[in-house]
Amino acid sequence: xxxxxxxxxxxxxxxxxxxxxxxxxxxxxxxxxxxxxxxxxxxxxxxxxxxxxxxxxxxxxxxxxxxxxxxxxxxxxxxxxxxxxxxxxxxxxxxxxxxxxxxxxxxxxxxxxxxxxxxxxxxxxxxxxxxxxxxxxxxxxxxxxxxxxxxxxxxxxxxxxxxxxxxxxxxxxxxxxxxxxxxxxxxxxxxxxxxxxxxxxxxxxxxxxxxxxxxxxxxxxxxxxxxxxxxxxxxxxx
Amino acid sequence: xxxxxxxxxxxxxxxxxxxxxxxxxxxxxxxxxxxxxxxxxxxxxxxxxxxxxxxxxxxxxxxxxxxxxxxxxxxxxxxxxxxxxxxxxxxxxxxxxxxxxxxxxxxxxxxxxxxxxxxxxxxxxxxxxxxxxxxxxxxxxxxxxxxxxxxxxxxxxxxxxxxxxxxxxxxxxxxxxxxxxxxxxxxxxxxxxxxxxxxxxxxxxxxxxxxxxxxxxxxxxxxxxxxxxxxxxxxxxx
DNA sequence: CGATTGGTTGAGCCCATTCAACGAATGTGG
DNA sequence: CCACATTCGTTGAATGGGCTCAACCAATCG
Numbered sequence: 265x266x267x268x269x270x271x272x273x274x275x276x277x278x279x280x281x282x283x284x285x286x287x288x289x290x291x292x293x294x295x296x297x298x299x300x301x302x303x304x305x306x307x308x309x310x311x312x313x314x315x316x317x318x319x320x321x322x323x324x325x326x327x328x329x330x331x332x333x334x335x336x337x338x339x340x341x342x343x344x345x346x347x348x349x350x351x352x353x354x355x356x357x358x359x360x361x362x363x364x365x366x367x368x369x370x371x372x373x374x375x376x377x378x379x380x381x382x383x384x385x386x387x388x389x390x391x392x393x394x395x396x397x398x399x400x401x402x403x404x405x406x407x408x409x410x411x412x413x414x415x416x417x418x419x420x421x422x423x424x425x426x427x428x429x430x431x432x433x434x435x436x437x438x439x440x441x442x443x444x445x446x447x448x449x450x451x452x453x454x455x456x457x458x459x460x461x462x463x464x465x466x467x468x469x470x471x472x473x474x475x476x477x478x479x480x481x482x483x484x485x486x487x488x489x490x491x492x493x494x495x496x497x498x499x500x501x502x
Numbered sequence: 503x504x505x506x507x508x509x510x511x512x513x514x515x516x517x518x519x520x521x522x523x524x525x526x527x528x529x530x531x532x533x534x535x536x537x538x539x540x541x542x543x544x545x546x547x548x549x550x551x552x553x554x555x556x557x558x559x560x561x562x563x564x565x566x567x568x569x570x571x572x573x574x575x576x577x578x579x580x581x582x583x584x585x586x587x588x589x590x591x592x593x594x595x596x597x598x599x600x601x602x603x604x605x606x607x608x609x610x611x612x613x614x615x616x617x618x619x620x621x622x623x624x625x626x627x628x629x630x631x632x633x634x635x636x637x638x639x640x641x642x643x644x645x646x647x648x649x650x651x652x653x654x655x656x657x658x659x660x661x662x663x664x665x666x667x668x669x670x671x672x673x674x675x676x677x678x679x680x681x682x683x684x685x686x687x688x689x690x691x692x693x694x695x696x697x698x699x700x701x702x703x704x705x706x707x708x709x710x711x712x713x714x715x716x717x718x719x720x721x722x723x724x725x726x727x728x729x730x731x732x733x734x735x736x737x738x739x740x
Numbered sequence: 741c742g743a744t745t746g747g748t749t750g751a752g753c754c755c756a757t758t759c760a761a762c763g764a765a766t767g768t769g770g
Numbered sequence: 771c772c773a774c775a776t777t778c779g780t781t782g783a784a785t786g787g788g789c790t791c792a793a794c795c796a797a798t799c800g
Contacts, residue, residue: 334651338736342651356647358640365647384633391626398622401639402596408646409594409603413572413580415653416697420756451779459654464756466780482765482779498576658788688746702788704748720747720797 282350312367319357328373329448343457370448425497447483520588550605557595566611567686581695608686663735685721
């Protein structure tokens with residue numbers, strides 16, 4: 265075992281309740297530990313996997329921040345998600361045993377690799393684990409429905425407001441500040457995710473800043489007026 | 503047992519290989535049949551389920567056509583998908599045991615209800631079934647990534663072209679014509695799904711018609727020039 | 741039959757894009 | 771260390787694609 269690939273111990277993990285073992289008994293988590301989950305670092309800018317790579321493992325983000333994105337034949341790309349501590353990466357690759365998007369670390373990160381065939385075996389003997397996993401997949405589908413709503417029927421201000429509130433909530437769940445956000449991604453990444461151009465994102469951030477809703481200094485964003493942001497995120501259009 | 507709720511027999515089902523039992527052995531399909539899957543009709547316009555309904559069963563579409571849509575507090579709605587023979591409905595509801603969208607029959611249809619707790623038990627003893635189900639969920643996630651790409655970075659012509667090609671392909675897989683499409687949904691539904699207004703959809707269909715790519719007569723659409731449509735569906739923007 | 745729903749088309753408008761210039765921050769090699 | 775390139779972000783001006791508003795038609799249904 266090399267220094268960079270340590271046996272992880274979900275039982276001791278600070279984010280256990282955010283991650284795959286959420287809701288499992290100590291005994292069950294111990295079983296999970298026995299069978300899998302090696303932890304290894306991924307440095308900023310590195311690909312965790314690429315489109316077309318064979319799918320062998322799921323990855324649980326144990327530290328850091330990732331984006332996933334699709335690359336289209338004509339060069340356009342679409343960011344499909346941002347992923348932080350406790351979230352699973354690679355779910356979309358199960359169906360044809362091949363990764364269908366790129367996963368890139370946006371800061372120095374670490375992941376726990378979960379060999380999927382072993383995981384499926386374990387799911388057979390641990391109903392609870394399988395149940396949690398089903399829910400995990402289902403939640404991802406529901407989450408993407410929300411993004412379809414965002415992309416399909418919201419205007420730019422709304423999209424950005426909701427994006428920031430979502431990020432803040434997710435950080436808050438991880439015991440970080442829910443008002444001081446450090447964006448790990450570029451304006452272009454945000455724009456791609458939200459179906460906007462980077463200039464539009466920049467202008468919106470400036471506008472929110474000027475109105476006193478946010479304080480924006482580069483990638484440091486502080487939410488000054490959460491209520492205003494919530495209002496922005498649910499304007500009636502029609 | 504009433505006349506409208508018949509024990510279905512996946513083993514004899516014409517769409518078995520399109521549906522949940524795909525890839526299962528005869529014996530396995532028999533087990534599936536023993537435990538679940540009652541078939542019942544859903545008439546045009548009826549709700550199969552609504553947002554907020556408790557989640558108890560998945561549904562396999564055995565005939566007909568459904569749309570799923572989100573209803574937002576301010577009245578806006580977003581169509582999240584169209585679903586035909588062999589596709590599963592309700593996957594997005596597993597995670598919090600409550601439906602998070604509406605499912606509405608767009609024509610007289612029929613579904614097989616699959617009580618989810620029983621299904622999970624069966625998954626525990628039939629690794630193959632569980633494996634297929636995992637793939638099914640994963641494919642749904644990957645499909646939605648594609649829609650994010652569509653909504654986030656394609657222009658209106660491309661969106662509609664791809665939508666029609668996707669529909670045609672799915673009909674073709676079900677042994678129906680791949681060039682003669684009967685749209686089951688309104689222009690407004692299409693627009694909602696594609697992030698466009700109904701007038702835009704109408705104009706685009708007229709344009710494709712005038713250019714000889716399609717023949718459009720109300721909800722009857724015939725693909726006259728598939729190559730042209732494919733080209734429309736992959737124009738480089740930038 | 742009138743009422744309602746669904747679809748088409750036109751004219752004008754507006755929000756986000758495009759194109760462009762510039763500034764700040766970071767990194768690199770001589 | 772500085773000169774330079776590169777990446778990232780901001781801001782302005784002009785454009786245009788899809789939206790809004792509106793009129794009208796066709797089909798369907800009580």
